[in-house]
Amino acid sequence: MQTETRNENLIFKIPKSLKEGTKFPFCPGCDHGVAVRLVAEILDEFNLREKTIAVSSIGCSVMLYDWVNTDCVEAPHGRALAAATGVKRTNTDKCVFTYQGDGDFASIGLAESMHAALRGENITAICINNTTYGMTGGQAGPTTIMGQVTTTSPTGRNKEYYGYPIKIAEQIALCEGTAFAARGSLDTVLNIRKTKELIKKAFEVQLQGLGFGFVEILSSCPTNWRMTPQESHERIRKELFSVYPLGVYKE
Amino acid sequence: MTKKLTKGNYAIAQAAINAGCDGYFGYPVTPQNEIGEYMSKKMPKLKRAYISAESEIGAINMVLGACSTGKKAMTSSSSMAIALMQEALCYIAADELPAVLVSVMRAGPALGYIYPAQGDYNQAVTGGGNGDYRIIVLAPSTVQECIDLTYKSFYLAQKYRNPVTLLADGLLGQMMEPVEFKDYPYPEIPNDDWALTGAKNREPRAIYSLEAKEEVLEKRVNLLFEKYKVIEENEQDFEEYLTQDAELIVTCFGSLARNVKSAVNECRKQGLKVGMLRPITLYPFPVYKIQELAKKTKKILVIEMNMGQMVRDVQLAVNGKVPVKFFGKAVGKWIEVETICEKIKKEIGNG
Ligand SMILES: Cc1ncc(C[n+]2csc(CCOP(=O)(O)OP(=O)(O)O)c2C)c(N)n1
Numbered sequence: 132m133q134t135e136t137r138n139e140n141l142i143f144k145i146p147k148s149l150k151e152g153t154k155f156p157f158c159p160g161c162d163h164g165v166a167v168r169l170v171a172e173i174l175d176e177f178n179l180r181e182k183t184i185a186v187s188s189i190g191c192s193v194m195l196y197d198w199v200n201t202d203c204v205e206a207p208h209g210r211a212l213a214a215a216t217g218v219k220r221t222n223t224d225k226c227v228f229t230y231q232g233d234g235d236f237a238s239i240g241l242a243e244s245m246h247a248a249l250r251g252e253n254i255t256a257i258c259i260n261n262t263t264y265g266m267t268g269g270q271a272g273p274t275t276i277m278g279q280v281t282t283t284s285p286t287g288r289n290k291e292y293y294g295y296p297i298k299i300a301e302q303i304a305l306c307e308g309t310a311f312a313a314r315g316s317l318d319t320v321l322n323i324r325k326t327k328e329l330i331k332k333a334f335e336v337q338l339q340g341l342g343f344g345f346v347e348i349l350s351s352c353p354t355n356w357r358m359t360p361q362e363s364h365e366r367i368r369k370e371l372f373s374v375y376p377l378g379v380y381k382e
Numbered sequence: 383m384t385k386k387l388t389k390g391n392y393a394i395a396q397a398a399i400n401a402g403c404d405g406y407f408g409y410p411v412t413p414q415n416e417i418g419e420y421m422s423k424k425m426p427k428l429k430r431a432y433i434s435a436e437s438e439i440g441a442i443n444m445v446l447g448a449c450s451t452g453k454k455a456m457t458s459s460s461s462m463a464i465a466l467m468q469e470a471l472c473y474i475a476a477d478e479l480p481a482v483l484v485s486v487m488r489a490g491p492a493l494g495y496i497y498p499a500q501g502d503y504n505q506a507v508t509g510g511g512n513g514d515y516r517i518i519v520l521a522p523s524t525v526q527e528c529i530d531l532t533y534k535s536f537y538l539a540q541k542y543r544n545p546v547t548l549l550a551d552g553l554l555g556q557m558m559e560p561v562e563f564k565d566y567p568y569p570e571i572p573n574d575d576w577a578l579t580g581a582k583n584r585e586p587r588a589i590y591s592l593e594a595k596e597e598v599l600e601k602r603v604n605l606l607f608e609k610y611k612v613i614e615e616n617e618q619d620f621e622e623y624l625t626q627d628a629e630l631i632v633t634c635f636g637s638l639a640r641n642v643k644s645a646v647n648e649c650r651k652q653g654l655k656v657g658m659l660r661p662i663t664l665y666p667f668p669v670y671k672i673q674e675l676a677k678k679t680k681k682i683l684v685i686e687m688n689m690g691q692m693v694r695d696v697q698l699a700v701n702g703k704v705p706v707k708f709f710g711k712a713v714g715k716w717i718e719v720e721t722i723c724e725k726i727k728k729e730i731g732n733g
């Protein structure tokens with residue numbers, strides 16, 4: 132029997148802030164798509180779509196402009212928060228956010244990221260922590276945890292060769308210009324919901340002109356972790372929560 | 383209008399304000415610090431953006447962001463610090479954004495020193511980014527031209543949606559001359575068909591350089607080069623001085639032209655048929671003018687405060703029609719009028 136799907140009966144819709152027919156190119160089981168969707172849902176909730184200028188970064192999410200239904204400019208690798216600063220300072224009435232990988236945000240772009248927080252830019256920044264450089268094939272990055280095997284840490288990260296990982300949310304929380312800094316995860320439905328709340332707050336502080344709004348999101352990379360999606364979420368719980376505790380670090 | 387004694391760097395900064403610059407983003411480096419200092423005073427009062435960026439990389443990417451929204455934005459810097467901006471400049475060119483960069487040259491290579499020099503011709507004209515792209519480059523030789531060409535930089539950047547570099551040097555930046563601040567003389571170019579202003583009552587827009595489909599990427603580069611062709615046809619600019627009957631033409635750019643002009647005058651008094659050609663647009667290079675002069679003159683002498691950079695563009699334009707000689711030095715006392723006179727006499731004497 133064929134049933135008719137009526138728009139008013141739909142309980143799960145594509146947010147207006149995502150382009151119609153969006154097909155994420157992410158690997159199966161990758162959390163990037165969930166995170167992008169959450170951002171789009173918040174843009175809808177605050178009715179921001181038409182006044183938003185997004186800034187994309189270089190990494191697996193580089194084509195952000197193909198998915199978000201807002202204006203968008205691509206920044207060179209690591210420079211999203213500098214570009215976003217230029218956008219926001221000359222367009223103070225616009226909503227500006229960056230969506231970046233952890234390599235982009237906290238390695239090559241650490242100076243740009245931290246100084247945007249220190250300046251207290253009224254910008255929202257979302258950083259996907261998947262403990263590796265996803266797009267280039269899973270090399271050791273700034274958030275790779277001790278002992279983690281990657282394509283450039285074949286025997287595991289050790290302090291002698293690689294030093295220590297960065298705890299991004301904690302560092303950003305230390306910046307006086309930061310109005311909100313938190314870390315969420317997408318491993319369970321509950322955590323997805325909680326992370327959505329964090330993203331909401333990170334936009335709220337921008338709208339209220341309070342300063343820098345930041346959410347770090349622990350995110351799976353099944354491809355480079357050489358795991359199934361389920362194993363990836365298991366790994367987040369077992370190995371990452373202790374190194375990168377979830378929570379709000381500055382409010 | 384009365385003339386005001388003004389330092390080159392201040393002249394550039396005030397001209398940028400007059401041109402309607404909405405945002406200045408910069409990081410200190412001598413010999414152009416007065417530009418950022420002036421902007422930090424003036425821009426906030428005008429409710430325009432001013433930021434002391436964390437680095438030149440930060441500054442130029444802020445310019446990228448601001449320009450993507452159709453705002454007029456600029457940065458200023460020097461030499462090894464301009465080197466840091468090359469990646470973003472290349473993105474700006476690929477994205478077709480109207481950015482203005484002021485480059486006040488010091489002596490290199492690397493840290494070198496704050497002595498004035500002209501060693502960044504290649505850096506400005508050929509650039510250090512990847513792939514095929516061009517940046518318009520204007521070279522002033524007086525403080526008045528610092529103003530006029532800053533205006534023109536903003537105009538050409540908007541007109542062609544292309545980055546423009548104003549290439550000055552430490553001498554120009556630091557010297558004072560009486561100048562006149564006329565109003566910005568150019569029309570405003572509409573940008574409502576491309577600028578990012580929020581997707582209200584229209585489809586969302588995106589500005590990016592990534593292009594995964596090779597045919598599309600090739601087409602994009604070809605389109606850029608169609609634009610460059612138009613720029614090359616329409617925007618070649620130069621100053622020509624006593625070239626009509628000249629048997630020797632001295633070619634130089636920027637502030638060195640001041641000494642060259644004096645030397646030409648001196649030699650003319652002694653009956654020598656010598657003239658000067660000064661490219662004002664280093665890109666697009668005034669090839670048509672040089673080709674025309676190469677048909678009339680016997681020899682071209684290129685003089686630069688570097689070890690020979692613009693000379694290659696002159697050679698390409700002359701294409702073997704007449705001999706092209708070079709004299710230059712990398713750093714130190716600006717090549718003096720007497721030295722230039724000697725060189726001129728030697729080249730004319732050598733036939
Ligand atoms: C200047 C520069 N260096 C290197 C690269 C190559 N590169 C592209 S994406 C990337 C890493 C992306 O990792 P991350 O930011 O963690 O994002 P993810 O792909 O994991 O989402 C690198 C190194 C580049 N594009 N530009």
Ligand code: SF4
Nearest residue numbers: 157158161191265352
């Ligand atoms: S490489 Fe990793 S981060 Fe990138 S799309 Fe695939 S799973 Fe996601």
